[in-house]
Amino acid sequence: MKLYEFEAKEIARRYGVQVPKGYVASNPEEVYEYSSRIGGQVVLKSQVLVGGRGLAGGVVFANSPDEAFVKARNLLGSRIRGEIVEKVLVEEKICIERELYLSLTVDRGLRKLVYLASPLGGVEVEDLVKKHPEKLLKIAVDPVVGYRQFYSRALNKFLQLHLDLLNQLDSIMKAMFNIALDLDAELVEFNPLALTCSNELVALDAKIIIDDNSLFKHPEFMEKHGRDLSLYERKARELGFSYVELDGEVGVVANGAGLTMATMDTLLLHGVKPANFLDVGGGASADRVYSAVKLLLEHPKVKAVFINIFGGITRCDEIANGVVKALGETGFRKPVVVRMLGTNEEEGRRILLNSGIRVYTEVDDAIIELRRAVEAG
Ligand code: GDP
Ligand code: MN
Numbered sequence: 506m507k508l509y510e511f512e513a514k515e516i517a518r519r520y521g522v523q524v525p526k527g528y529v530a531s532n533p534e535e536v537y538e539y540s541s542r543i544g545g546q547v548v549l550k551s552q553v554l555v556g557g558r559g560l561a562g563g564v565v566f567a568n569s570p571d572e573a574f575v576k577a578r579n580l581l582g583s584r585i586r587g588e589i590v591e592k593v594l595v596e597e598k599i600c601i602e603r604e605l606y607l608s609l610t611v612d613r614g615l616r617k618l619v620y621l622a623s624p625l626g627g628v629e630v631e632d633l634v635k636k637h638p639e640k641l642l643k644i645a646v647d648p649v650v651g652y653r654q655f656y657s658r659a660l661n662k663f664l665q666l667h668l669d670l671l672n673q674l675d676s677i678m679k680a681m682f683n684i685a686l687d688l689d690a691e692l693v694e695f696n697p698l699a700l701t702c703s704n705e706l707v708a709l710d711a712k713i714i715i716d717d718n719s720l721f722k723h724p725e726f727m728e729k730h731g732r733d734l735s736l737y738e739r740k741a742r743e744l745g746f747s748y749v750e751l752d753g754e755v756g757v758v759a760n761g762a763g764l765t766m767a768t769m770d771t772l773l774l775h776g777v778k779p780a781n782f783l784d785v786g787g788g789a790s791a792d793r794v795y796s797a798v799k800l801l802l803e804h805p806k807v808k809a810v811f812i813n814i815f816g817g818i819t820r821c822d823e824i825a826n827g828v829v830k831a832l833g834e835t836g837f838r839k840p841v842v843v844r845m846l847g848t849n850e851e852e853g854r855r856i857l858l859n860s861g862i863r864v865y866t867e868v869d870d871a872i873i874e875l876r877r878a879v880e881a882g
Contacts, residue, residue, distance in 0.1 A: 506715045506726060507554045507733050511594045513711035516688070520680035522695075523673075523707045527596035536577035539595040540570040546598035547573055551580055553588040554733050556712075559628040561585050566598060599707055604697035605664055606630045609681040611691050612645065618685055620644040620656065620678065624664050626697040652682040666700065673706045688726075689719035737781075737804055744796050746783055753778025755879060756801030756810040758794070760785050760819050768813045768868075775872045777879065780807050788818040794827025802835040809840040809879050813868065816847025823849075825856035832860065840878035844871035 508516070514524045528539040529552070540547045551563035558564050563585040567573035573595065580590055606626035612619040622642045625633040634641045642663045644656050657675035666674065681693045695708040720727045731739060741748030747762065755772065757779045759765040765784045772779050781804075785797050801807050814824050824845060832841060843857060844865040854864045865871035 506717055506730055508713045509552045510550060510711055511552055513713040516684060516713060517708055517711050520684055522677050522680045523705060525596040525599050525707060527594050529592050530595050531592050533574045533577040536593060536595050537570045537574040540573040543597045548596045548598050549573060549577055549580060550594040551585050551590040552592040552594055553585045553590060555586040555588050558585055599699055599709060600702035601699045602702050603700040606696045607698045608692060608694035609685050615645050617645040617647055622660050630696060652679050670706060677706060689716045690714060691716050737800060740800055746785060746797060749782040751779050751781055753780045754806060754808045756780050756804060756807035758783050758785055758797050759813040760787060760789055764815055771868055772872060775876060777872060777876055791823045791826035794824050795830045798828055798831035802831060802839055808882055809875060811875050812843045814845040816845060816850060820849045821845050821847060821853025822856060825853040829856060829860045840882060842871050842875040844868055
């Protein structure tokens with residue numbers, strides 16, 4: 506679960522990391538008031554959960570409360586990368602000497618926490634580091650051994666910071682480590698971590714992602730869980746499906762995580778891009794299949810639906826009835842291709858064919874038909 510910048514900064518502050526003075530506002534009047542309180546130049550930062558706000562116009566500067574008022578009026582209610590801006594963080598504008606990148610994340614392969622750092626912080630860090638891989642330092646930390654001060658020495662040197670910044674860097678790194686452990690964070694990121702004109706390290710931007718699997722330990726986050734989900738992710742969760750949204754155009758329904766993943770791979774192999782991963786689970790009833798297929802048929806990004814079912818405890822006739830019902834309700838506007846075999850296959854096939862839906866036993870044949878349908882539609 507992603508936290509908003511203002512929430513992440515509150516936490517960072519609590520752990521002793523310097524962040525700019527700021528207030529959260531929901532209307533231009535509040536922005537005016539906070540800007541006057543801060544005095545001087547301010548930064549207005551859209552509180553949305555998508556990244557890259559700066560490049561998308563979600564971070565703006567103002568020289569006076571009046572200017573802040575006008576800019577806030579434009580920002581509030583607008584969309585940044587699809588997300589509506591409901592709150593802005595009004596902050597003092599910091600004079601930046603250098604923008605650094607520093608994060609702490611979990612490396613599952615290493616089973617360790619890993620600091621990632623770069624002197625090329627700011628809005629283009631990903632591209633820059635890709636071009637200059639030597640500008641990225643990784644420091645792996647065994648969570649059982651814990652944080653050690655020498656990590657900050659290595660980093661201080663890599664970032665070519667003056668030695669008198671060592672203590673500050675050390676306490677920031679230690680704070681990140683403690684945040685990660687205390688809150689079960691998958692990511693604690695400061696980008697930029699600014700070296701200010703007055704020679705201090707200040708987290709100008711903060712991002713924290715809490716591991717969803719540990720939310721039960723953190724009731725304060727638990728109650729916010731789900732606010733970062735899309736409409737369809739929320740519906741799928743209410744229905745109890747394992748559902749992940751992807752970038753493609755074909756909705757996928759399969760039963761069992763293994764078959765669902767294999768289906769993803771096979772589709773990609775054929776050059777078909779899945780729009781999602783939806784696992785209806787074992788023994789799915791006609792009702793569940795109906796809800797799953799309907800959800801996908803209503804999804805604006807989905808151009809066609811591919812259903813791949815292996816009938817074990819799942820019965821193909823149940824699947825077929827669910828598919829027919831969903832298609833009937835949505836008016837057969839989008840193509841649906843079914844591949845199924847196993848328990849009650851004959852009965853299932855008969856039900857689908859009666860409704861004019863083609864059924865395949867071979868995955869490859871089904872996907873070729875699917876691709877044809879996508880290209881045609
Ligand atoms: P992001 O684009 O969502 O990552 O938003 P950031 O909070 O990282 O802001 C984007 C960029 O705006 C930063 O990399 C800075 O260059 C600039 N910026 C943000 N806050 C300040 C500030 O207080 N002072 C100055 N000079 N620049 C800022
Ligand atoms: Mn940033």
